[in-house]
Amino acid sequence: MSESTTTKLNAESHLLLDQPLLRLPHELLRKNFKASQRHVEREREAVLASLRTTANSALTDEATPPQTLASLDNMITRMQGLKRKLESLHGEEKCIHEQSRKRIQHLQDLYEIPSLVDVKYDEWSRVRLNRLLVDYLLRNGYSASARELAKGRGIEDLVDIEVFAQCNRIQDSLRKGSTQECLAWCQENKQSLRKNNVKSHVELVATKITNIPAKSNLEFELRLQQYIELVRTRQPQKLYEATQHAKKFLAPHKDTQFGEISKAAGLLAYPSNTSAEPYRTLYSHARWEHLARTFVQTHHNLLSLPSRPLLHIALSAGLSALKTPSCHSSYASSSSNANSSTTSVCPICSTELNELARNVPYAHHTKSYVENDPVLLPNGRIYGRERLLQMSAKVGMPDSKVKDPTTGEEFDRSEVKKVFIS
Amino acid sequence: MDNLQKENERLSKKSNLSKSIDDVQATIDLLANARDSIRLLKRLLTMSADPTSASITLAKLQNPVKQSFDKVNEDLKDVHSGLTKYQKALDKKFKTTPFPTTEYDALASHPSLINRAIAMHLLREGQFSVASTFLSEVAADPPPSTHAEHPSEQKLDLNSLGSESLQKQFSEMYHILHQLRNERNLLPAIEWARSKHEALEARGSNLEFELGRLQFVWLFMGGGTHANTGNALNGPKGALAYARREFNMFQDKYLREIQNLTGALAFLPNLQGSPYNRIFYNDSAWEEVANSFTREFCSLLGLSADSPLYIAATAGAIALPTLLKLASIMKEKKTEWTTQDELPVRTHMPLYEEGSNNTH
Numbered sequence: 001m002s003e004s005t006t007t008k009l010n011a012e013s014h015l016l017l018d019q020p021l022l023r024l025p026h027e028l029l030r031k032n033f034k035a036s037q038r039h040v041e042r043e044r045e046a047v048l049a050s051l052r053t054t055a056n057s058a059l060t061d062e063a064t065p066p067q068t069l070a071s072l073d074n075m076i077t078r079m080q081g082l083k084r085k086l087e088s089l090h091g092e093e094k095c096i097h098e099q100s101r102k103r104i105q106h107l108q109d110l111y112e113i114p115s116l117v118d119v120k121y122d123e124w125s126r127v128r129l130n131r132l133l134v135d136y137l138l139r140n141g142y143s144a145s146a147r148e149l150a151k152g153r154g155i156e157d158l159v160d161i162e163v164f165a166q167c168n169r170i171q172d173s174l175r176k177g178s179t180q181e182c183l184a185w186c187q188e189n190k191q192s193l194r195k196n197n198v199k200s201h202v203e204l205v206a207t208k209i210t211n212i213p214a215k216s217n218l219e220f221e222l223r224l225q226q227y228i229e230l231v232r233t234r235q236p237q238k239l240y241e242a243t244q245h246a247k248k249f250l251a252p253h254k255d256t257q258f259g260e261i262s263k264a265a266g267l268l269a270y271p272s273n274t275s276a277e278p279y280r281t282l283y284s285h286a287r288w289e290h291l292a293r294t295f296v297q298t299h300h301n302l303l304s305l306p307s308r309p310l311l312h313i314a315l316s317a318g319l320s321a322l323k324t325p326s327c328h329s330s331y332a333s334s335s336s337n338a339n340s341s342t343t344s345v346c347p348i349c350s351t352e353l354n355e356l357a358r359n360v361p362y363a364h365h366t367k368s369y370v371e372n373d374p375v376l377l378p379n380g381r382i383y384g385r386e387r388l389l390q391m392s393a394k395v396g397m398p399d400s401k402v403k404d405p406t407t408g409e410e411f412d413r414s415e416v417k418k419v420f421i422s
Numbered sequence: 423m424d425n426l427q428k429e430n431e432r433l434s435k436k437s438n439l440s441k442s443i444d445d446v447q448a449t450i451d452l453l454a455n456a457r458d459s460i461r462l463l464k465r466l467l468t469m470s471a472d473p474t475s476a477s478i479t480l481a482k483l484q485n486p487v488k489q490s491f492d493k494v495n496e497d498l499k500d501v502h503s504g505l506t507k508y509q510k511a512l513d514k515k516f517k518t519t520p521f522p523t524t525e526y527d528a529l530a531s532h533p534s535l536i537n538r539a540i541a542m543h544l545l546r547e548g549q550f551s552v553a554s555t556f557l558s559e560v561a562a563d564p565p566p567s568t569h570a571e572h573p574s575e576q577k578l579d580l581n582s583l584g585s586e587s588l589q590k591q592f593s594e595m596y597h598i599l600h601q602l603r604n605e606r607n608l609l610p611a612i613e614w615a616r617s618k619h620e621a622l623e624a625r626g627s628n629l630e631f632e633l634g635r636l637q638f639v640w641l642f643m644g645g646g647t648h649a650n651t652g653n654a655l656n657g658p659k660g661a662l663a664y665a666r667r668e669f670n671m672f673q674d675k676y677l678r679e680i681q682n683l684t685g686a687l688a689f690l691p692n693l694q695g696s697p698y699n700r701i702f703y704n705d706s707a708w709e710e711v712a713n714s715f716t717r718e719f720c721s722l723l724g725l726s727a728d729s730p731l732y733i734a735a736t737a738g739a740i741a742l743p744t745l746l747k748l749a750s751i752m753k754e755k756k757t758e759w760t761t762q763d764e765l766p767v768r769t770h771m772p773l774y775e776e777g778s779n780n781t782h
Binding site for chain 1: 675
């Protein structure tokens with residue numbers, strides 16, 4: 001194994017964790033574009049129609065000149081409104097372009113680093129860790145910490161604080177039993193949501209990594225919850241509203257959600273304290289938590305965000321790559337011993353990660369690094385003779401004694417045995 | 423990457439909404455002109471009251487407005503094609519890159535342990551304010567407990583982490599490092615090393631002497647002008663006085679090094695051409711001492727010098743391509759590896775192998 005193959009940095013395959021960095025702004029950009037398209041389409045229809053009728057009524061003398069002028073003014077106001085909306089979307093668009101540019105540049109930087117042992121790689125990797133940390137904090141709702149960290153490290157353009165802030169807000173509102181914010185979000189993303197149900201790559205990923213089927217229809221679930229809340233009251237007026245609601249919002253889904261709709265119909269016959277299934281589950285407050293989860297799932301799918309924090313992925317891969325069977329052995333490791341004269345760099349043995357690393361598989365270590373001229377100490381530990389003597393001399397041992405650099409035990413030189421590897 | 427940069431530039435320079443906005447303004451202008459001319463006509467013709475002229479203006483307006491809207495749509499089409507091109511560049515870029523999945527997420531069921539690791543990472547990186555924000559946010563909204571968790575895992579409070587004392591220790595460390603790196607003031611570090619003399623000795627650390635030697639060199643070169651000389655004389659004389667005062671304790675172990683330092687006096691007029699050049703003109707000496715100080719400081723706390731979270735995450739990024747390849751091969755062949763809990767591939771860990779002072 002030559003040095004160059006181990007330390008060469010292959011940027012292409014190294015970007016595994018960074019795809020969402022560029023995917024997300026692009027999804028936002030598309031959403032932004034769709035919004036502008038929608039606005040233009042709406043105003044186009046309205047203004048053209050109104051222009052036609054105004055012209056016709058002017059021609060047939062139905063409208064007086066002041067009326068004609070008023071409707072022209074009205075059209076102009078509409079168009080000015082459209083312009084304002086487009087301007088604000090354009091402002092957002094510009095921010096996203098700039099942000100994407102910086103992100104591409106950040107990834108480009110990696111291509112210019114030749115080796116993993118380069119100082120620049122170290123810097124780059126620290127930025128990445130901070131990005132992963134912010135992502136983790138945001139996903140877990142620790143927004144203040146995330147903001148502070150991003151600001152302190154100057155990586156605000158490389159993380160998506162606002163996106164997660166909105167996501168967390170809606171998630172919280174669902175947990176508190178309100179469907180309103182989430183329905184507004186569904187309305188806003190109607191087009192993409194419909195498409196998403198047949199869309200290729202995002203969905204593939206979604207089915208692979210989650211138990212929730214990708215087809216799970218967030219909006220239907222929300223409407224069903226509204227229905228359940230109406231039925232829960234048991235007031236005749238509300239029950240009537242519930243049936244109206246079901247006709248309007250649930251029935252259109254009968255092709256895909258027939259089972260759910262039948263259950264919903266059955267619900268009318270049971271009070272909220274029923275112990276009969278499946279009605280008990282439908283009435284259960286845990287359903288709100290389920291909605292919150294479904295929403296986050298749908299949200300992340302839509303924006304090409306992985307469903308779990310990338311930090312988990314990086315850490316578990318890293319931990320299993322580094323872990324050796326001796327990491328959790330009961331033998332003393334250098335980091336647990338203040339008398340030790342070595343400093344362990346093994347992250348698995350560190351106070352911070354030791355417990356966490358218990359849960360990942362071991363790495364495959366086909367090569368052992370054995371020091372030259374190994375010798376055995378009475379406590380069963382093996383060191384290279386030269387290094388052992390050097391270190392003993394360094395800590396001021398007399399010539400006739402050696403000190404175990406890991407445990408700090410002292411032995412006579414005569415107790416040291418040479419080891420032959422067979 | 424070049425392609426992405428190019429497409430991104432196209433979007434920000436050309437394929438964006440600015441043209442649509444211009445064309446919406448053009449539509450507004452059309453309508454406003456028509457309104458103005460009708461208003462003018464109305465004023466001129468109030469006597470004769472001929473409404474047909476207004477209707478003519480309006481009839482003439484139909485097509486231009488429609489065309490103007492068509493133009494806006496054309497503009498939007500350009501934005502759309504820019505977006506499509508960018509997306510293609512993205513897809514191409516990541517064609518061979520699997521979307522990160524969570525098949526390796528062995529950690530999801532231990533949120534408290536992760537939080538703990540993050541809190542410690544922030545503390546050791548000197549991000550005290552973020553760390554304290556984080557600890558209070560976690561305390562206010564603790565992660566839901568999972569089945570796999572040991573009950574003791576969930577207690578991420580100030581006490582279990584010892585975060586207050588850790589924070590105190592680390593702020594001391596950063597204070598000393600700041601003095602050392604930015605102010606070229608070794609005294610706080612020397613003082614700390616002296617207070618930990620026995621522990622450092624037991625570890626066989628050279629730190630105390632390294633600090634003293636650097637202080638000598640620094641005085642010798644006349645570095646001290648401020649109060650940070652510790653009231654000592656400056657220049658070679660000051661250095662010598664410092665050596666007489668402080669180096670006694672190092673005599674047994676570092677006699678040769680001390681002789682090297684004092685021997686330099688003989689070459690004073692031309693130190694750079696002397697064999698002592700290396701000791702006295704070493705630019706990286708400060709950074710080396712700073713690193714060795716950090717290492718010793720962390721070791722005495724039972725921590726490694728670099729953040730394990732950083733090492734593990736970096737190792738993960740390096741190992742991931744191999745691990746994902748393995749996963750896809752196993753999926754294809756529908757096999758599983760038999761050795762329990764051990765991965766069947768080796769991943770290259772340059773970072774790790776470099777830390778040669780650790781052997782398992």
